[in-house]
Amino acid sequence: xxxxxxxxxxxxxxxxxxxxxxxxxxxxxxxxxxxxxxxxxxxxxxxxxxxxxxxxxxxxxxxxxxxxxxxxxxxxxxxxxxxxxxxxxxxxxxxxxxxxxxxxxxxxxxxxxxxxxxxxxxxxxxxxxxxxxxxxxxxxxxxxxxxxxxxxxxxxxxxxxxxxxxxxxxxxxxxxxxxxxxxxxxxxxxxxxxxxxxxxxxxxxxxxxxxxxxxxxxxxxxxxxxxxxxxxxxxxxxxxxxxxxxxxxxxxxxxxxxxxxxxxxxxxxxxxxxxxxxxxxxxxxxxxxxxxxxxxxxxxxxxxxxxxxxxxxxxxxxxxxxxxxxxxxxxxxxxxxxxxxxxxxxxxxxxxxxxxxxxxxxxxxxxxxxxxxxxxxxxxxxxxxxxxxxxxxxxxxxxxxxxxxxxxxxxxxxxxxxxxxxxxxxxxxxxxxxxxxxxxxxxxxxx
Amino acid sequence: xxxxxxxxxxxxxxxxxxxxxxxxxxxxxxxxxxxxxxxxxxxxxxxxxxxxxxxxxxxxxxxxxxxxxxxxxxxxxxxxxxxxxxxxxxxxxxxxxxxxxxxxxxxxxxxxxxxxxxxxxxxxxxxxxxxxxxxxxxxxxxxxxxxxxxxxxxxxxxxxxxxxxxxxxxxxxxxxxxxxxxxxxxxxxxxxxxxxxxxxxxxxxxxxxxxxxxxxxxxxxxxxxxxxxxxxxxxxxxxxxxxxxxxxxxxxxxxxxxxxxxxxxxxxxxxxxxxxxxxxxxxxxxxxxxxxxxxxxxxxxxxxxxxxxxxxxxxxxxxxxxxxxxxxxxxxxxxxxxxxxxxxxxxxxxxxxxxxxxxxxxxxxxxxxxxxxxxxxxxxxxxxxxxxxxxxxxxxxxxxxxxxxxxxxxxxxxxxxxxxxxxxxxxxxxxxxxxxxxxxxxxxxxx
Numbered sequence: 001x002x003x004x005x006x007x008x009x010x011x012x013x014x015x016x017x018x019x020x021x022x023x024x025x026x027x028x029x030x031x032x033x034x035x036x037x038x039x040x041x042x043x044x045x046x047x048x049x050x051x052x053x054x055x056x057x058x059x060x061x062x063x064x065x066x067x068x069x070x071x072x073x074x075x076x077x078x079x080x081x082x083x084x085x086x087x088x089x090x091x092x093x094x095x096x097x098x099x100x101x102x103x104x105x106x107x108x109x110x111x112x113x114x115x116x117x118x119x120x121x122x123x124x125x126x127x128x129x130x131x132x133x134x135x136x137x138x139x140x141x142x143x144x145x146x147x148x149x150x151x152x153x154x155x156x157x158x159x160x161x162x163x164x165x166x167x168x169x170x171x172x173x174x175x176x177x178x179x180x181x182x183x184x185x186x187x188x189x190x191x192x193x194x195x196x197x198x199x200x201x202x203x204x205x206x207x208x209x210x211x212x213x214x215x216x217x218x219x220x221x222x223x224x225x226x227x228x229x230x231x232x233x234x235x236x237x238x239x240x241x242x243x244x245x246x247x248x249x250x251x252x253x254x255x256x257x258x259x260x261x262x263x264x265x266x267x268x269x270x271x272x273x274x275x276x277x278x279x280x281x282x283x284x285x286x287x288x289x290x291x292x293x294x295x296x297x298x299x300x301x302x303x304x305x306x307x308x309x310x311x312x313x314x315x316x317x318x319x320x321x322x323x324x325x326x327x328x329x330x331x332x333x334x335x336x337x338x339x340x341x342x343x344x345x346x347x348x349x350x351x352x353x354x355x356x357x358x359x360x361x362x363x364x365x366x367x368x369x370x371x372x373x374x375x376x377x378x379x380x381x382x383x384x385x386x387x388x389x390x391x392x393x394x395x396x397x398x399x400x401x402x403x404x405x406x407x408x409x410x411x412x413x414x415x416x417x418x419x420x421x422x423x424x425x426x427x428x429x430x431x432x433x434x435x436x437x438x439x440x441x442x443x444x445x446x447x
Numbered sequence: 448x449x450x451x452x453x454x455x456x457x458x459x460x461x462x463x464x465x466x467x468x469x470x471x472x473x474x475x476x477x478x479x480x481x482x483x484x485x486x487x488x489x490x491x492x493x494x495x496x497x498x499x500x501x502x503x504x505x506x507x508x509x510x511x512x513x514x515x516x517x518x519x520x521x522x523x524x525x526x527x528x529x530x531x532x533x534x535x536x537x538x539x540x541x542x543x544x545x546x547x548x549x550x551x552x553x554x555x556x557x558x559x560x561x562x563x564x565x566x567x568x569x570x571x572x573x574x575x576x577x578x579x580x581x582x583x584x585x586x587x588x589x590x591x592x593x594x595x596x597x598x599x600x601x602x603x604x605x606x607x608x609x610x611x612x613x614x615x616x617x618x619x620x621x622x623x624x625x626x627x628x629x630x631x632x633x634x635x636x637x638x639x640x641x642x643x644x645x646x647x648x649x650x651x652x653x654x655x656x657x658x659x660x661x662x663x664x665x666x667x668x669x670x671x672x673x674x675x676x677x678x679x680x681x682x683x684x685x686x687x688x689x690x691x692x693x694x695x696x697x698x699x700x701x702x703x704x705x706x707x708x709x710x711x712x713x714x715x716x717x718x719x720x721x722x723x724x725x726x727x728x729x730x731x732x733x734x735x736x737x738x739x740x741x742x743x744x745x746x747x748x749x750x751x752x753x754x755x756x757x758x759x760x761x762x763x764x765x766x767x768x769x770x771x772x773x774x775x776x777x778x779x780x781x782x783x784x785x786x787x788x789x790x791x792x793x794x795x796x797x798x799x800x801x802x803x804x805x806x807x808x809x810x811x812x813x814x815x816x817x818x819x820x821x822x823x824x825x826x827x828x829x830x831x832x833x834x835x836x837x838x839x840x841x842x843x844x845x846x847x848x849x850x851x852x853x854x855x856x857x858x859x860x861x862x863x864x865x866x867x868x869x870x871x872x873x874x875x876x877x878x879x880x881x882x883x884x885x886x887x888x889x890x891x892x893x894x
Contacts, residue, residue, distance in 0.1 A: 006601060006650070021682045023647065023855045041650025041681065042601070068854040072682075103854040124644035124847045125854065133648050140603040147594060154453060154489070156587040161885040162609070162634075162657045163622075163672050165893045175610075175624045177634065180663075185892045187609075187624065194885060197571035197894075200470065201580050203453070203488025209657060210609045216627075225610050234488065235468045235519075400571045400894040407515035407550040407572065408470045438608040438641060445632045446612045447644075447847040 002074045007043030008262075010077055010090045019074045020045065020092065023128070024065055024103075026111065034062050036094075037084060038073060043262070044085040044130060047073050049094040062097060067107050068128070070100035086130060087262035123438055124447050134263035135434050138256055139423045143208075145255040146229050146419075149248055150206050155231055158198045160191030160207040165397070175214045175224075187212040192414060193346075193401050195232035196377060199412055200404060206231040218442055220431045221319075221369070223420060225440040232414030238348075238358045238376045241413040242334050245362055245372055246279040249332060249417075253277040256426050269428040273365055276330050283334040286356070289317075289325055296324050316342040323367040332371070336360040345387045348376040348411075360415075368425035374415025381405035449521045454490030455709075457524055457537045466521045467492065467539065470575070471512055471550075473558065481509050483541075484531060485520060490709070491532045491577060494520050496541040509544060514554050515575070517547035533577060534709040570885055571894050581710035582881050585703055586870045590655075592702040593676050593866075596695055597653050602678055605645045607638030607654040612844070622661045622671075634659040639861060640793075640848050642679035643824060646859055647851060653678040663889055667878045668766075668816070670867060672887040679861030685795075685805045685823045688860040689781050692809055692819055693726040696779060696864075700724040703873050716875040720812055723777050730781040733803070734760075736772055743771050763789040770814040779818070783807040792834045795823040795858075807862075815872035821862025828852035 002017040010018075022040030029035075032051040037044055049062050065071075075095040083091040109125040119126045126132055147157070163177070163185040179185035191207035198205040208229040215222060233244065253274055257264070264271055284292075293311040300306040308320045316338070317325070326333055337350060340357045347357035362372035378384045384405055388395050395402070420435035433439035438447065449464040457465075469487030476482075479498040484491055496509050512518075522542040530538040556572040566573045573579055594604070610624070610632040626632035638654035645652040655676040662669060680691065700721055704711070711718055731739075740758040747753040755767045763785070764772070773780055784797055787804045794804040809819035825831045831852055835842050842849070867882035880886035885894065 021857075022650075039648075041646070041648065070855040070857045100858075101856045107854055108850075122847075124641075124850060127645065128648045136605065136649070137603065140605065143604050144594070144598050147591070151591050156584065157590050158583065158587070158884050159657070159674055161672060161887060161892075163659075163887050163892055175626075175632075177622045177624045179622075179892050180661075180889045182890070182892050185622075194571075194894075198574065198884065199488070201486075201488065201575040202583070203469075210606070212610075214627075225608060227606055400569075403555075403571060407554055408517040409548045410468075410517045411547075437605050437645065440608060440610050442627045443629070445608075445610055445626050445629050447641075 007038075007040045007045045007085070008087070010043070010045060011087070013077045014079050014090070015077065017074065017076050017095070018092065019072060020047075021072050022070070024067055024069045024071060025128075025130075026067065027065060029063055034059075036062070036065070036071075036073075038071065038092075039128070039130075039133070043087060046083040046085050046091040047075070047094050047097075048091055049097065053093070053095060054097075058097060061099060061102075062094075065099070066103045066105050067110060068103035070103075072098040072100060086134070086266045120433070120439070120444060121446070127437065130266055132434060134260075134266050135423065135427050135429060136437060137263050138260050138427050139419065139435060141256050141260050142252055142419060142423055142426065143227075145252040146208065146248075146417075148255075149251040150229075150231060153204075155204040155206050155233075156202050158195070158202065158205045158207055159209060160188065160194035160198075162188050162209065164188050173213050173215045175212050189213060190228070190416060191230050192232065192416065195230055195414060196401070196404055196412065199232050199234040200408060200410075203235075204231070204233045216442055221421065221424075223432055223436060223439055223441060226432075226436065227419040228416050229419065230414060230416040232412065234410050234412050236376075236413040237411050238336065238360060238413060241374055241376065241415060242281075242283060242336070242360055243279075245334075245360075245374065245415055246281045246332075249281075249362065249372070250278055252422065253426065264427070267427055267429070269426075273330070274426065277332065281331050281334055281362070282329050283336060285337045286335055286339065287313075287337065289335050292325065292328070293317075293321055314339050314341065319369060322363050322369040326363045326365050326367070326369075329365065332365060333363050334360050335363060343375070345391045345393065346375075346378050346384065348378045349383075358413075362415075364421075364425045366425070366428070368421065371421050371425060372415045372417045374413065376411065376413040379405060379409045379411055381409065454485075454487045454492045454532070455534070457490070457492060458534070460524045461526050461537070462524065464521065464523050464542070465539065466519060467494075468519050469517070471514055471516045471518060472575075472577075473514065474512060476510055481506075483509070483512070483518075483520075485518065485539075486575070486577075486580070490534060493530045493532050493538040494522070494541050494544075495538055496544065500540070500542060501544075505544060508546060508549075509541075512546070513550045513552050514557060515550035517550075519545040519547060533581070533713045567880070567886070567891060568893070574884065577713055579881060581707075581713050582870065582874050582876060583884060584710050585707050585874050586866065586882060588703050588707050589699055589866060589870055589873065590674075592699040593655065593695075593864075595702075596698040597676075597678060600651075602651040602653050602680075603649050605642070605649065605652045605654055606656060607635065607641035607645075609635050609656065611635050620660050620662045622659050636660060637675070637863060638677050639679065639863065642677055642861060643848070643851055643859065646679050646681040647855060647857075650682075651678070651680045665889055668868065668871075670879055670883060670886055670888060673879075673883065674866040675863050676866065677861060677863040679859065681857050681859050683823075683860045684858050685783060685807060685860060688821055688823065688862060689728075689730060689783070689807055690726075692781075692807075692821065692862055693728045693779075696728075696809065696819070697725055699869065700873065711874070714874055714876070716873075720777070721873065724779065728778050728781055728809070729776050730783060732784045733782055733786065734784065736764075736782050739772060739775070740764075740768055761786050761788065766816055769810050769816040773810045773812050773814070773816075776812065779812060780810050781807050782810060790822070792838045792840065793822075793825050793831065795825050796830075805860075809862075811868075811872045813872070813875070815868065818868050818872060819862045819864045821860065823858065823860040826852060826856045826858055828856065
């Protein structure tokens with residue numbers, strides 16, 4: 001009996017008879033030959049039906065088989081460099097074909113160009129296209145690699161809550177929901193504060209779940225719902241944090257290169273830059289970055305670009321600044337020691353320089369910008385309380401967070417990485433909305 | 448130099464000098480000896496400070512060290528069966544001890560009994576207790592085992608959205624949030640419908656994320672926010688589904704037994720029943736289950752219990768029914784073919800018996816009840832549309848879901864498993880709220 005295989009395994013079955021279950025993605029008729037490009041969830045493979053091999057009625061049906069029809073195909077695997085597909089280079093000679101369902105003829109996502117709104121309205125079908133399939137396969141591998149690395153390096157998964165009480169940093173960008181008799185609950189923007197509690201019981205932890213921003217920014221890099229992994233470590237300072245981050249990112253990139261080559265090639269991704277990702281990553285201080293950016297700004301002649309590149313010490317980086325900076329390096333680059341004023345209240349101050357804090361951002365190459373943001377956290381109770389007051393935050397909402405500095409405080413650090421930004425970088429795509437199965441933006445909560 | 452180790456590795460370091468970073472959980476003074484029970488996130492280990500070995504001032508400090516103080520301890524590892532701890536049986540002779548922070552003396556979760564509300568109000572500290580630490584370590588292993596099995600069996604992780612448009616099955620148990628100009632969005636109760644779209648591109652998929660029920664039920668088995676894994680498979684019928692479920696559950700149970708023995712023992716869990724979990728699981732039809740339950744009901748003499756066990760064909764099972772049923776089996780038991788009327792609209796009808804559907808629940812032993820619910824899904828477009836009308840659901844909200852039956856429909860099946868119910872069963876705990884880091888119930892959204 002023919003082995004039921006996944007198309008990703010096809011290279012192992014040359015010369016053998018196999019069965020593939022899937023859907024017709026494309027059909028080309030050449031008289032006595034019909035070429036079907038069939039997708040089975042694990043790849044795309046060319047299947048060749050020859051009139052002489054098949055029952056006449058079946059061959060007639062195959063000649064009229066609409067795109068998306070579900071089929072079960074059995075036949076021998078042949079290596080053929082010309083055969084299209086993902087991975088490509090193999091074809092199946094059709095000895096038997098069972099039509100599970102002949103699709104209706106009006107497939108909305110037929111093989112032609114569609115505008116972005118039409119595609120997004122049909123996301124449940126758009127995901128069947130090779131590009132979307134490839135991106136979301138890379139995404140799954142990124143997620144698996146993230147967890148693999150953390151689970152094998154002493155981190156444990158602690159799911160932090162989605163429904164949270166008081167807002168930590170203002171409510172303007174929070175989604176809110178009425179919560180029984182308890183007033184409003186808010187959808188989480190980060191599990192970090194909970195992670196900080198968790199390390200005191202578990203040493204190294206991570207949360208990995210959906211996070212939410214009710215921001216009105218409508219850019220190629222923003223979603224209202226996105227997935228974020230946030231590792232947090234007890235007994236870890238800023239240097240230790242950067243070491244962890246570079247090992248972590250390297251593992252993800254290298255595993256995607258190893259396992260998702262056909263998908264990346266099908267997306268036309270030039271992987272030469274990704275292949276260079278290995279520790280150590282360059283580390284520059286915010287002061288050094290500021291000097292470079294000031295120089296660039298001063299040298300710029302074009303008035304329009306000069307306006308975009310405007311910079312002075314103390315500013316956070318905009319997208320054009322990040323691109324200029326990262327273009328100077330082959331690998332992702334760490335920028336550490338940002339001005340205290342542009343970062344969150346809980347960051348450890350730089351010893352002897354309170355205007356600077358022990359924060360670090362990791363910027364991806366090729367204009368993909370910040371993919372990780374992290375810091376060493378403030379470990380002193382009184383200093384933290386002072387900051388909470390300075391930021392006009394309600395101390396009672398932070399009572400439990402302050403407890404962590406009273407009962408066994410330790411130096412500790414952590415970072416967050418947005419999955420969709422990482423996937424966009426690895427796949428080399430323009431718009432983050434393709435890096436998540438069902439994107440949510442300010443204009444879209446469907447399907 | 449002493450190796451920095453995790454307490455879970457201690458058996459490998461007998462006779463060697465090690466360093467452990469952690470917190471003082473308990474202290475017992477015996478004149479010239481101080482016994483510290485130290486937790487490092489990976490275990491609990493006894494550390495013995497002998498006055499003669501240490502600087503006098505340091506020994507004085509150790510004698511007064513409050514619970515939860517953070518410390519770095521260096522010294523030789525000795526095997527000693529009497530030594531308490533998790534795993535226990537080893538101790539460290541203190542050669543050096545560095546106090547990172549002496550905790551304040553008023554630790555709220557000191558070693559005494561606390562009421563449930565007090566413990567829940569201090570969840571950020573309660574998680575440091577050995578029982579909570581052990582349960583949440585088991586939870587992390589359950590999650591890792593779930594993903595490991597799925598990732599190595601052809602499933603890919605597709606995150607389905609948390610913010611969803613129209614309510615699928617009534618809005619009374621849904622949390623809602625205003626969504627910009629798009630009206631209300633609702634927090635997901637299940638990713639299943641999206642999973643069904645995803646299998647047509649990826650074959651086998653799973654989502655694994657938080658799900659929400661704004662239910663007013665206040666039982667030991669309900670949370671308003673809980674984590675659920677939902678696998679879904681194309682080209683899979685009810686029998687195939689049960690095979691997958693029993694392999695999946697077996698893998699989780701066996702991995703927890705293998706890796707979390709010390710934690711389960713510390714919880715006092717009798718693991719003999721868990722050790723028997725292996726395929727095949729018993730499979731009984733709802734009809735057979737109904738016959739057993741009717742017999743039990745008829746035989747019951749106690750009027751109060753008889754009222755609880757009231758049963759007739761067509762009813763869904765209550766908790767007492769599940770307990771009675773599962774007490775008859777050594778392993779988890781499948782009950783399949785429930786009445787169509789008590790199950791969701793999308794389940795495939797039983798051939799020739801439309802009053803019954805191709806659903807299956809998996810019931811855990813020892814009174815832990817349903818841990819998985821699943822079914823073969825309806826694959827026929829017209830029948831599905833009819834059901835949507837019968838259930839008074841808005842067909843336009845299901846237009847995309849109906850599309851899946853027009854363009855390459857295939858037999859397909861899936862199930863959902865609630866992580867916290869599984870963890871409660873494996874740990875043998877009474878209340879589901881201990882199986883999640885920060886439980887959310889109708890009365891609680893803090894901390």
